[in-house]
Amino acid sequence: SYELTQPPSVSVSPGQTVSITCSGDKLEDKYVCWYQQKPGQSPVVVISQDSKRPSGIPERFSGSNSGNTATLTISGTQPMDEAEYYCQAWDSGTRSHVFGAGTRVSVL
């Protein structure tokens, strides 16, 4: 089955830039979506189709996907961005949604 790999955690200082990676075999052939989840809340899409930002999501969130790695970048990180972030892709071969294990972003 297809797998997506994320680092368990990253930390960033307020105002700095942080990048979260998501790795999978030939991931560039798939579209990647990124979800933000804060404690006690439901997930929210921050990036879809590799790099599209839904309305209401701040411009500091951006995404890219190349080779075997997709990346979510938060520029000028705010304390409110502290959350768990999950990548997700659709595996057409098995007709399955696949999630990464999540990355905890700490704003220190």
Add this chain to the structure above:
Amino acid sequence: EVQLVESGGGLVQPGGSLRLSCVASGFTFTSDWMGWVRQAPGKGLEWVANIKQDGSEKYYMSSMKGRFTISRDNAKNSVYLQMNNLRAEDTAIYYCARDDHTVTPYFDYWGQGTLVTVSS
């Protein structure tokens, strides 16, 4: 405004059954796939199942195939998850989500979740 409201969670004994419901509003229900995603306590997101607009296609996480059944009633704007032979490891928050297949499948709207606890 898109709203997804789940219900039906609770405490159930191992081997028991439970039926989750999700009522949707704020969009044309018959135009979209729907899905269920779960999250065990302190763990990550795990896709459970999804269903096509007319119910003609259904897909499941392999570990749940045969125990879980997804269905929908378009007249009631509702999607369901029938869970049988429940195990302790099925304990989780179960989220109902709209499964946008316009370009590539992803979950663009989520409900607040309903907690299922499997314990004796």
